Amino acid sequence: MEKINIMINGLPGNVAKTMARSGITDNRFNVMPFSLTGQEIEDKTITIDQMRFELVKPDVRDEKIIRIKRQFNSFITIDYTHPTAVNSNALFYTQNQIPFVMGTTGGNREQLEQVVKKSSTPAVIAPNMAKQIVGFQAMMEYAANTFPGLFEGYTLQVSESHQNGKADTSGTAKAMVGYFNQLGANFDVNKIQMVRDPEVQRKEWKIPKEHIAGHGWHTYTLTAPDGSALFEFKHNINGRDIYVSGTFDAVVFLMEKLNKPDDSKKLYTMIDVLNRP
Amino acid sequence: MEKINIMINGLPGNVAKTMARSGITDNRFNVMPFSLTGQEIEDKTITIDQMRFELVKPDVRDEKIIRIKRQFNSFITIDYTHPTAVNSNALFYTQNQIPFVMGTTGGNREQLEQVVKKSSTPAVIAPNMAKQIVGFQAMMEYAANTFPGLFEGYTLQVSESHQNGKADTSGTAKAMVGYFNQLGANFDVNKIQMVRDPEVQRKEWKIPKEHIAGHGWHTYTLTAPDGSALFEFKHNINGRDIYVSGTFDAVVFLMEKLNKPDDSKKLYTMIDVLNRP
CATH class of the missing domain: 3.30.360.10 (Dihydrodipicolinate Reductase; domain 2)
Incomplete structure (x- = not known):
């Protein structure tokens, strides 16, 4: 099976780090060397298990994503960022047609769901990934x-x-x-x-x-x-292992949905992932 | 509201005793002074909280029930007898058209259900009344x-x-x-x-x-x-209080069903009692 490209956003946050660490050793995935981060983060890169990630801040992400998409023509994003970033990130993903798994809690949840429903970008959104x-x-x-x-x-x-x-x-x-x-x-x-x-x-x-x-x-x-x-x-x-496993299941689920683009439903929850045949 | 006549079968067994004791003080019910019992029971009567019950053995119950039905023209039976009596009791109840709540476990459960389904007598059957x-x-x-x-x-x-x-x-x-x-x-x-x-x-x-x-x-x-x-x-x-409460709820449920005789369903479980509107 071809590896799924994943971009893990939210580094250097703890949960994102855990996801990165597990993703690097998971045969199903190819972890991409970029991570969207907050404007206040000072580091430009972070190294996790000998893999260097470029930290991409909001003020440059619009132009950066064009180059990332040129390099990886298909990928799924995992979002473990900050409650205050939830809605703007979802908007960014849908505008750039990047399918995403959103594990970040907080933000305006109704707005979050509406943005996905109106878009052409599928996403799994769940406040709890276990x-x-x-x-x-x-x-x-x-x-x-x-x-x-x-x-x-x-x-x-x-x-x-x-x-x-x-x-x-x-x-x-x-x-x-x-x-x-x-x-x-x-x-x-x-x-x-x-x-x-x-x-x-x-x-x-x-x-x-x-x-x-x-x-x-x-x-x-x-x-x-x-x-x-x-x-x-x-x-x-x-620990966080149970969330890693659920998040990665959601990525695989999303990939399956992308391979069946006839499905008009865009917004999925962990219940959908659980019900996967 | 008119009191519901109940006959508690299985005296002098412990659970039947508990049901009798609670039934006597429950305003919704009128406890009848008879109880079907096993052939091996030697006592002819038992007194519970100053109320005397006649113990009716299998060899006389066919003629006794005619007189009981003359005295109480409508009643519901609660069965907490013995696993070995489950099937013959159910047959007795349906043949004599006595609606019943069966809390006794054991016996041939499938046969038990078939007997009720084929009869015109409604019953609540549940191995657990809590x-x-x-x-x-x-x-x-x-x-x-x-x-x-x-x-x-x-x-x-x-x-x-x-x-x-x-x-x-x-x-x-x-x-x-x-x-x-x-x-x-x-x-x-x-x-x-x-x-x-x-x-x-x-x-x-x-x-x-x-x-x-x-x-x-x-x-x-x-x-x-x-x-x-x-x-x-x-x-x-x-203790047994939780089973008393569930059994009595089943009796009230059955009474409601008897008052709506258009319902062709005869066999009910505690799930039906739970779902009572």
């Missing part, structure tokens, strides 16, 4: 729609632990709370217990030392009013 | 059908704790394993870890002392091959 978590969320959504009120009267407790650098509440936890609310368990997202203290993470949560700097652990507990029943759901992710 | 567990099983079934292989390569661990008297493996746990297998996690039901030791239940599982004699706790743990992800699902039931 296939198993996406599948679990789909399960919860199904239950919420099919059995509203099933947990009427139950008390919900939600706690999540992430690396110290993560300031906001887990978006996945917030989405889950929405499903639990539909299922009848009243709960305010502001009551989500956020754990960011490395000591608590190591001692109480027993999170492996090597993942204190990068993890996402979630626990949802439903308790019946009379204490007669307890339901608990956990999804604990260590 | 609505939230049934809903959770439906979620898992949905995931297994929608995302087969989602947990490909994952390792599954299943453990369940029940009161010491329960000899066989949890039927719910076995059903769940079927879904997990479809989801790609290879697992043999014989590997389910069964806990029946009261000391382990108290000390390791922290099951409340008052529920050691009656509980069902289940834990399913999925681990990614590289240890990067763990998913865990628990459902812990203490």
